Amino acid sequence: MHAIIGGSGLAKLADLKLERREVVRTPYGDPSCALSFGAIDGAEVVFLARHGYGHTIAPHQINYRANLWALHHVGATEVVAIATVGGIRADFGPGALVVPDQIVDYTHGRKGTFFEGDAPVTHVDFTEPYAEPIRARLLAAAAAAGEPVAAGACYGCTQGPRLETAAEIRRMERDGCDLVGMTGMPEAALARELSLPYGVLAVVANHAAGLGDSRRAISMAAMGVVMEAAMVRARRVLAAYLRASIAAGAAR
């Protein structure tokens, strides 16, 4: 079964034929919301809104462990996460869709592992943080849907909830980051610890701080307008992804 984690701007999946909701309790506390089960174009899907259905949970307060554990517990076999991001690379302007392939983690104080306490110390390989087959299928789906999507980018994950300073973005650029968001970690690492294949479709809402039309400030109003239009395209890519996955017999 496919799991979809929706971020800002995607608290509900419009295309989802909702069959039931389930509140899952986990050893790590409560997930962001009840899980929604249903179908999109015939593909069985479980959906979770990362910030809660009312968008009430800040990035640093999300219980990433409970979210991933719950999805795994109900039988998800892969996770596609939608991430709202700022664009650092010059060609990643507002509205761009990107499938990242790398991560730099700038967060702190988040509970980022299942392997502590009574669990034995375990080091997972994280060289390639995203599942390549999911990346490839997302890109193929985008091509099939006629939506331009950039292949490959480094996602820098900041702590939030405030946006970055211009100097922080310059540093991230020097570090090789192409995108900046607040929720990519520890989500991706926890998925890896559960051996859950995980990929991201990133939606660029704005030029990152100090860049392009965000040179002096980031306009929240402009961000909202961009996201509304871009999420329609992201949903199209997701639907094509799920259709192709059914055809390929993946993630049953």
Ligand code: HPA
């Ligand atoms: N920075 C961090 N997270 C974001 C941004 C940004 O500029 N835009 C959307 N999410």
